[in-house]
Amino acid sequence: MNESFGSNSADTAEDDTLAFLYGPSSEVAPRLLGCIFERTLDNGIILSGKIVETEAYDQTDTASHSYKGKTPRTEVMFGPPGHLYVYFTYGMHYCCNVVTGPVGYGAAVLIRAIEPLQGEKDMELRRTRHGRELTNGPAKVCQAFAINSQLNGHDLSAAPLKLIAPADRDTANIVQTTRIGISTAKDIPWRFYYRNNPYVSKPSN
DNA sequence: AGCGGGATTTTCT
DNA sequence: GAAAATCCCGCTT
Numbered sequence: 001m002n003e004s005f006g007s008n009s010a011d012t013a014e015d016d017t018l019a020f021l022y023g024p025s026s027e028v029a030p031r032l033l034g035c036i037f038e039r040t041l042d043n044g045i046i047l048s049g050k051i052v053e054t055e056a057y058d059q060t061d062t063a064s065h066s067y068k069g070k071t072p073r074t075e076v077m078f079g080p081p082g083h084l085y086v087y088f089t090y091g092m093h094y095c096c097n098v099v100t101g102p103v104g105y106g107a108a109v110l111i112r113a114i115e116p117l118q119g120e121k122d123m124e125l126r127r128t129r130h131g132r133e134l135t136n137g138p139a140k141v142c143q144a145f146a147i148n149s150q151l152n153g154h155d156l157s158a159a160p161l162k163l164i165a166p167a168d169r170d171t172a173n174i175v176q177t178t179r180i181g182i183s184t185a186k187d188i189p190w191r192f193y194y195r196n197n198p199y200v201s202k203p204s205n
Numbered sequence: 206a207g208c209g210g211g212a213t214t215t216t217c218t
Numbered sequence: 219g220a221a222a223a224t225c226c227c228g229c230t231t
Contacts, residue, residue, distance in 0.1 A: 089215080
């Protein structure tokens with residue numbers, strides 16, 4: 001039935017809360033705002049934070065890595081929803097995405113900013129920054145949360161990186177605007193963020 | 206506060 | 219060989 005989530009689990013409650021990931025990335029992106037990333041490091045330290053900025057990408061969109069079809073790099077984007085797509089760029093940065101549905105359709109949501117909730121001290125060690133500079137950008141998020149290509153394809157229903165959708169997710173004050181850092185399809189309004197949240201990478205547009 | 210350039214290597218043409 | 223879903227530093231205003 002539902003092989004992408006909790007294949008070994010009895011906690012179907014959590015699986016149900018992630019069912020929204022099966023939709024189109026442009027609908028999933030705003031719904032990921034307010035969801036929690038929970039990262040367990042090898043040394044047992046737990047980091048967590050609330051997603052406050054996202055961008056949708058899909059295979060009909062020239063700005064998407066999946067636009068030109070499945071390649072070794074983008075294979076995960078065409079796989080099951082609820083997994084992590086991690087890519088390496090500019091010779092030094094990792095960025096991570098939550099894969100959306102349906103299976104066989106290349107789409108994902110870039111996690112652009114997170115508001116830290118737990119483990120800020122440990123994030124500071126990797127970032128050499130503090131406060132909003134910890135996680136106000138996609139590559140900063142990956143550095144703070146120690147996310148690299150080893151986590152590419154990871155199932156987000158399980159440790160060491162879990163996506164958790166709280167029952168009381170805040171749906172108010174969401175801004176929808178155009179995406180950042182792309183050279184084509186600049187007019188598509190697939191960027192979403194919480195208005196006035198200090199961790200948003202770049203307010204307004 | 207804002208702009209411009211450099212870093213650095215994977216990925217696909 | 220060129221571009222890249224970025225970040226950081228240094229310089230100017």
